[in-house]
Amino acid sequence: MSLTLYNTLTRRKEAFQPLEPGTVKMYCCGVTVYDYCHLGHARSYIAWDTVRRYLEWRGYQVQYVQNFTDIDDKILRRAREEGSTMDAVSEKYIAAYFEDMDRLNIRRADEYPRATHTIDGIQRLIHELETKGIAYATDGDVYYAVRSKTDYGKLSGRKLEDLEAGASGRVDEEVVKKKDPFDFALWKAAKPGEPFWESPWGQGRPGWHIECSAMVRDRLGDSIDIHVGGGDLIFPHHENEIAQSEAATGKPLANYWLHNGMVNVGGEKMSKSLGNFTTIRDLLDKGGVDPMVMRLFVLGAQYRKPIDFTDEAIAAATNGWKTLKDGLLFGYEAGATLGWQNVTTAWPQDKLDPQAIVAFQTSMDDDINTAGALAVLFDLAKKLQREANLLIHQGQTETASDQLEVQWHTLVALADVLGLEVQPMVKEAEVSGLSDDAIEDLIAQRSAAKKARDFAEADRIRNDLQAQGISLIDQPGGGTRWHRTV
RNA sequence: GGCGGCAUGGCCAAGUGGUAAGGCAGGGGACUGCAAAUCCCUUACCCCCAGUUCGAAUCUGGGUGCCGCCUCCA
Known part of the structure; x- marks a missing residue:
């Protein structure tokens, strides 16, 4: 028997074959840390945690790396809103990320590189692309020229000719600087008041896609076995990662690309912009949902399929x-x-x-x-x-x-x-405050009451015991067994 | 409009050529003074049409519906 995985790159299930026998290099696209994680994140990381656990159970030694995007417009906006700094916002939500994921029993990755800690690698990569004539700088920005790569679009199945320029109706100054509307930023010139790093192109900060390319390369090498992430990252994020990395190294970035399906609410994707999200901590704390229930809810469907988050689904998972x-x-x-x-x-x-x-x-x-x-x-x-x-x-x-x-x-x-674990309860025999003898004694009294057809008294004793965590079971033969619940 | 995915009982969800796993919910019965728990039984021809085949939920073609991506997004 061999493990098969659906590879977005080939749109087929393929037998899994690691680059090096017995080991798996796996990279997971993490979160941008500007807010608490919601159930969509939970689904994604539960799925990949499960893949990782399974690979290990299958005997592979897995090297698992997941990034934090800690420089981004949204983080900066958040910092402004909170009268805080980018670093402080990042730290806060990274800590929250770990709290949430730990509760969901998601095992920690081997490494959590951050964009802001990978600036050197990012700059080296951009420089390499520039040297190869694939990247070009204008006014302190550096862009990736998508036309320079003949197989651009191979992951998402897009062809540049099919893409409609400005389909979203958005036109900003970036467009003017780009040679092609689908070129994307590798490096962005600093705006006044924003954090920046010195670079050959002037003060600025990395674009979004480049960090993952740099981190994969730094931590795992030019080619890895499995790259995973949410299905909404296929385009443009993963497409661009492939473009950057493969243009630089001339080698495949990853052999297997896995993508998880979305969490839906009322048939629509849970997302920040729609405002239909529930955070993990709200579900667990305010909702009183056991983390394992969330896990079971996610695992109930194959990871590529969308799942609908409903009260009924959570109730079913609870049971x-x-x-x-x-x-x-x-x-x-x-x-x-x-x-x-x-x-x-x-x-x-x-x-x-x-x-x-x-x-x-x-x-x-x-x-x-x-x-x-x-x-x-x-x-x-x-x-x-x-x-x-x-x-x-x-x-x-x-x-x-x-x-x-x-x-x-x-x-x-x-x-x-599957990451489903239970903490064995400490037997709280003392809770009832009743000794076994005392219980047996009460049961005897109840039996006597029953015999005398004084059911009111019999039920009172039974209810009293139940309230103290003692359940009684009347047996066909007339005897009564008991056991402690809780 | 382009690309991709999905469509199985009340709900969720496996099954990818030989007459439909499982979960949740429901129904009936046994047992009981009542109850709890337990035990037993029980609910589908797989979106539609055409085709391939001895035989299709499972393959092919067409249709319909839904979702995601095409802008930040797990």
Whole structure:
């Protein structure tokens, strides 16, 4: 079996073949740090985090780099609005980014280069392009001449002839300076009062696309395996990255280009400009949504498809997560009863349930089909959930303990590949303040009340116990079992 | 207008040639004093038309609808 990925460059699924066996160089386009991240960002980074986790699970050593764009008009505007500085705004939202993503259990990249820390590399690259006659400077700006690259447009499938100049109706002074309306800025002359760096072209700052080209080259080399980002970055951002890098190096920038689908609200893309966005922190804090629910919501669809963010979808994911969570907690809650040695020690990879592993891998190998992979998790979780209930209600499981142990570890291992984790609850036996004996005693009183057909009293005792986190289960034979919830 | 993608049950979503995974929601039943939990059963001919084929949700052509990009954007 081999992993196949849909490559935007070829518009086909292709078998994944790294440049160097066993290792994967992966670059992810990060955020411009001028505001809190919204669910669109969450979707994107959950998707790529999952790809990374899966590659590692498949045995690859992954080098994962993600940038921060920390110089940009919007950041500067924000700084003005907040009476702050560009650096302060960047720092604030970078910190917020990490807070949000950590909560979503998105593993940190190996490196987070920033545009403002990559000025040297950016200038070197621009200079190289200039030397090769691909870039030209005018009035302190430097532009990339798109006509100089014959395959410009290969990623997005655009042809320069098909593009309509000024289709957006916007005309600014930049247009006048450009040789071709589709030329884009590599370097922008400083405007009064804005941060700038000295350069051969005068004081100024980098354009947007060039930073990624420079960072990829600095951190990962001329050619990498996988370049990922939101589908809205295909054009012009990634197209321009390719143009810059490949014109400079003469080598492919990336062999596989992966793009995630958008998060929609009411059928429309969630975006800042439409004002229909929900920030991650609002969803998690004000919405009271478990971060794992967000993850499950995202993973419920294949990463390339658009997903609609609705209350119903979150509600469904919430219920789904409860099932998975029950399954993931099984070992912690029932392991001791079932005589398992130690639920926290590592479980050997080769002792996982082979059928589940194969099913999971088959789905994931098919362009990271997480929806299919989740079906495997649900199968395991439902089974464990059922066994847990049998254990609580009947005092024994149907399946042998050692088999359950394998299934539980398999579920935990596979869920981990999807970044779905549960923190085992600390058993709060003291919460009720009642000893086991006291509980048994109350149950005996209730049984007596029931026998006397004093159901009001029986229900009162049951409700009291329930309020203290003790659930009672009347059994067909007449006995009553109990267990602590929470 | 150009480029790309999508269209599967009430909702979400797998399945890419052999008579439709899974999740959520719903219905029926068992059990119970009631309840909770549990257990069992149950809901699709895959947007439309034509074609290829012994056979198509799955391939081809056409149509319709929706989304994204073409301006900053995950």
